[in-house]
Amino acid sequence: MSKQIEKIKELIAKREQARLGGGEKAIEKQHARGKYTARERIDMLVDEGSFEEYDMFKLHRCHNFGMEKKQYLGDGVVAGSATIDGRLVYVYAQDFTVNGGSLSETMSQKICKIMDMAMTMGAPVICMNDSGGARIQEGINALAGYGEIFERNILASGVIPQISGIFGPCAGGAVYSPALTDFTLMMENTSYMFLTGPKVVKSVTGEDVDSENLGGASVHATKSGVTHFTAKTEEEAMDMIKKLLSYIPSNNTEEAPRVACDDPINRMDDSLNDILPDDPNKAYDM
Numbered sequence: 320m321s322k323q324i325e326k327i328k329e330l331i332a333k334r335e336q337a338r339l340g341g342g343e344k345a346i347e348k349q350h351a352r353g354k355y356t357a358r359e360r361i362d363m364l365v366d367e368g369s370f371e372e373y374d375m376f377k378l379h380r381c382h383n384f385g386m387e388k389k390q391y392l393g394d395g396v397v398a399g400s401a402t403i404d405g406r407l408v409y410v411y412a413q414d415f416t417v418n419g420g421s422l423s424e425t426m427s428q429k430i431c432k433i434m435d436m437a438m439t440m441g442a443p444v445i446c447m448n449d450s451g452g453a454r455i456q457e458g459i460n461a462l463a464g465y466g467e468i469f470e471r472n473i474l475a476s477g478v479i480p481q482i483s484g485i486f487g488p489c490a491g492g493a494v495y496s497p498a499l500t501d502f503t504l505m506m507e508n509t510s511y512m513f514l515t516g517p518k519v520v521k522s523v524t525g526e527d528v529d530s531e532n533l534g535g536a537s538v539h540a541t542k543s544g545v546t547h548f549t550a551k552t553e554e555e556a557m558d559m560i561k562k563l564l565s566y567i568p569s570n571n572t573e574e575a576p577r578v579a580c581d582d583p584i585n586r587m588d589d590s591l592n593d594i595l596p597d598d599p600n601k602a603y604d605m
């Protein structure tokens with residue numbers, strides 16, 4: 320076999336391995352929790368065949384706490400460009416099957432790369448978070464990685480749309496960053512947004528609190544206002560993100576997309592006559 324063919328075979332094998340993220344068992348566990356994997360989520364969101372992945376083989380550089388032996392191709396995030404309804408978008412999805420989707424220095428470099436490209440191209444960034452936040456084993460390097468992401472969230476604000484989907488238990492930076500973006504969508508019953516999880520809360524403060532009350536969709540949609548939308552299934556969540564995108568321009572210099580309207584211009588709706596009461600002191604249903 321020629322050297323080239325050997326290399327191509329190696330490339331194909333590496334791609335297959337990267338597509339497995341944290342491995343088959345971890346994927347089964349993810350599915351058993353009623354959650355899709357990072358790659359399945361991207362496939363559901365973008366136009367078929369449009370996803371162009373970057374840095375598929377990137378590895379972390381941490382040698383603390385035996386992490387040098389815990390290496391997964393792509394390092395826990397799938398990132399790249401794609402189209403949605405034919406419009407260019409940049410997407411990244413954190414992979415909970417790899418170290419709980421936690422953010423390493425190298426993962427932050429992958430994320431920052433697509434954020435920078437989105438700014439250059441004037442295209443939206445859609446992030447799908449499923450992550451325990453900064454990778455504890457990396458200490459300050461992971462925190463610095465989040466610093467880079469937060470800075471880009473701020474610089475992109477008002478320039479390109481930033482949409483965050485929360486698809487699992489998210490802690491620390493995996494929550495602070497979405498909170499800096501324009502729109503946040505949470506999954507009901509399978510996603511959480513908190514500074515840290517219930518077990519850590521219990522060990523640090525002694526307080527018993529479950530995930531839902533600490534940071535479930537019900538809390539953030541009705542009390543804190545952190546999330547704008549909630550969805551019952553991941554399929555519904557993807558449809559909501561696509562619909563949201565269809566209303567907004569790709570950047571601050573473009574117009575919103577225009578679609579042909581098939582609602583007749585002379586359509587009458589008598590129910591509109593009764594919405595506002597005659598008496599201005601009377602309350603009405605907003």
Ligand code: HXC
Nearest residue numbers: 418419421451452453454455462465488490491492515516
């Ligand atoms: C490294 C992590 C991790 C993290 C989870 N894991 N979070 N590894 N760093 N931050 C790993 C777990 O060790 C485990 O690995 C796997 O991911 C799945 O986690 P579980 O705990 O088994 O899952 P679950 O019970 O669903 O709980 C998920 C969780 C919980 C709620 C996210 O893991 C948790 O509370 N993690 C700590 C979160 C935290 O304190 N993050 C804050 C980071 S500081 P194995 O190998 O056992 O499968 C931060 C600040 C940023 O982000 C500020 C920047 C300036």
